[in-house]
Amino acid sequence: MPILSDGPDWIDPDNVPRPVVTFGAAMAEVGRIELELHRHMKGQVLFVQRGALSCEVEGGLWIVPPRSAVWIPGGALHAIKASGALEGFAAFVDPAVSRGLPEVCCAVSVAPLLRELLIRSASLPALYEEGGANSRLMAALLDELAAAKIEDLHLPMPTDARLRRIVDLMMASPADRGTLDVWAKRAGLSERTLARLISRETGMSFGRWRQQLGVILAVKWLASGASIQQVAADLGYESAPSFVTMFRKALGTSPGRYMAERSFSRH
Known part of the structure; x- marks a missing residue:
């Protein structure tokens, strides 16, 4: 059913x-x-x-x-x-x-x-x-x-309307590596205000939140069959090794091993 x-x-x-x-x-x-x-x-x-x-x-x-x-x-x-x-x-x-x-x-x-x-x-x-x-x-x-x-496959989501607009843009274009200052200007906020809002609403710094976004998107795309090279490019990394390093620091293992451990054998 x-x-x-x-x-x-x-x-x-x-x-x-x-x-x-x-x-x-x-x-x-x-x-x-x-x-x-x-x-x-x-x-x-x-x-x-x-x-x-x-x-x-x-x-x-x-x-x-x-x-x-x-x-x-x-x-x-x-x-x-x-x-x-x-x-x-x-x-x-x-x-x-x-x-x-x-x-x-x-x-x-x-x-x-x-x-x-x-x-x-x-x-x-x-x-x-x-x-x-x-x-x-x-x-x-x-x-x-x-x-x-x-x-740890959770991404805190802000409720502030200004932050949600930024979140929607970041999720639509995850390869955009704009700095905190760049995103603040796009939202019409000061860098300090954006940093304070992100911390208050998610409990994370801007950089930590964006990294977690990259982790969960990577897991989603890898589970759908995308290659490590493709995921690295779609997240804006200059090379696959730099993406693998980030993934290993976040989840304690490489992307390839992470997905291999989640492949059940068929009956």
């Missing part, structure tokens, strides 16, 4: 009287999916097995590459975008059984056991029989989700 759809086959998980309900998704053809801002009563974990998606939640943007997931607490307003081939799963968790799960949105790494639990739970009917094996399966899924490692 599709997780990124509101078509005629869609079942609203909030209306399913089960503590956890899991759906699978597959978009084999190259295409584009955009779900505008919406919310669910139940918490939601979106796991990507192949491809990548982005999720904007109040105050932040998360990129979800293969072997990762994003946890969205119940009631959080969010929008989802995906392009290209996509395979994944979504589990919706009733607030009554969400103790131990994060209280805020975050990206998490999906270990093989959690992946298999999502696959198995997605094969159950929406109104699966409770008690016995099914309940134990869902309890194990919640335990694994609570123990999942949190990943």
Whole structure:
């Protein structure tokens, strides 16, 4: 059953009287999916097995590459975008059984056991029989989700209208390496004012925020099949090695190894 759809086959998980309900998704053809801002009563974990998606939640943007997931607490307003081939799963968790799960949105790494639990739970009917094996399966899924490692694939998003205009321009032209002073002039602000606004709204310096933007865009593009050389060029780096150095400092490993570790073997 599709997780990124509101078509005629869609079942609203909030209306399913089960503590956890899991759906699978597959978009084999190259295409584009955009779900505008919406919310669910139940918490939601979106796991990507192949491809990548982005999720904007109040105050932040998360990129979800293969072997990762994003946890969205119940009631959080969010929008989802995906392009290209996509395979994944979504589990919706009733607030009554969400103790131990994060209280805020975050990206998490999906270990093989959690992946298999999502696959198995997605094969159950929406109104699966409770008690016995099914309940134990869902309890194990919640335990694994609570123990999942949190990943740094988050970009704080400002709410100030002047900053959002700058953010939109930077995301549209990530190869533009303009300095803080250049961007301040484009926004009609002083360099000091822009630096103060960025720090207040994101908790980061301008340079740190732009680097994090580059990291999450790189992960998204690499997951979609782009080469390291192409990603480096699209981010405005003069050479691939300089991009690789930045990526390794940010995520602790090279881009090639990062993506290789997220390639599940096929059954």
